[in-house]
Amino acid sequence: MVLSFSRRTFVDRALALGAIALSSRSLTAFAQSNPTSTIASALRLGRRLRRGDITQIQWQDSIGPLMQSLTADELSDAVGLEALRRRARQVPRGMSMVPVPLLDTLDHDDGAAMRVFFFRAGRTDPPHCHFNSVTAHMVLSGRFRVRHWDRLREEPGRFVLRPTRDRRIGPGDLTSISEQRENAHWHEALTDGVLIDIEQGRLDPSRPPRSRQMLDPTTPPRRDGTIVAPALTVPQALRRFG
Ligand SMILES: [Fe+2]
Structure with missing residues (x-):
């Protein structure tokens, strides 16, 4: 002790x-x-x-x-990954998300979350941005392509983004987002794979809750390198990108 x-x-x-x-x-x-x-x-x-x-x-x-001071295997064991895998639903598009019960046994603030995302090869968590939160995703297994954008501003029905990174990652690699850096992201499974998500939301409790917003970042860049990404509904995003 x-x-x-x-x-x-x-x-x-x-x-x-x-x-x-x-x-x-x-x-x-x-x-x-x-x-x-x-x-x-x-x-x-x-x-x-x-x-x-x-x-x-x-x-x-x-x-x-x-x-990353833990290996992917150590983290997988700690959250009971195989038991979580048995609870994952088969989904036709996108990924299957399972909350990590370990969270309930640990002290955490309002807005904290911990989840595991199960992907089949070729599926993606469609591109989206977040509000009033930070999140980190660590690869537990498989390989992913992950793309990030800074969210520069919101306009009616769309977001102005600036591309930042486009990389391939594997077990033990980690990505993160915040309001201030690389707020929008898109994880694409190159193989069957698993991500763990650690989130702290409700950073400013005075702001009303707002779900993550799907968007289309595949529009051509403008002369200044920014792109205008139309907002999408979840079904639209899953059909187009999931
Ligand atoms: Fe996200």
Whole structure:
């Protein structure tokens, strides 16, 4: 118990220093010894963001080293992946999302969420943007193409985006979004694959809840490199991209 407390204190102090301190070998050793505590630390990171102790960019810069101090296999074991897989529905398009019950056993703030996404090869989580939240996705298995855009502004029925990254990722790789950096994303499964999603929503509790917004980012770029992405309904997005 004493050891557990001191490890937690170490991680909390590292987190309190902001984004920079989280990639140490000591943190890696800690995480490997206790994956559940690492997940608890990720939830505390969301709490710190929500309380204004760190910025959204610091959350993004910190959540990667923190979660990647676990291997994909360690994280899969910690969340009981195979039991979750048995609960996944077969879906004709898009992916199957299963909440992670471990979340309910750990302290977390309002708006926190943890889910696993199961994909068949060739399926995608259609392109969309988020509001008032940060999320991170780590690959547990398979390979994905992931594309990101900064959300520059919203106009009636559409969003102005700037493309940022388009890459192939595999087990242990992590992507993240926030209101401030790479807010829109699109995960495409190149093989059968699994992502785990760690989210902190309701960052500003005074803002009314707003679901993620599907959009079409495949319009040609304008001269300044930005694109105008029409908003889509979920059925439209699944038909076109899922
Ligand atoms: Fe998303």
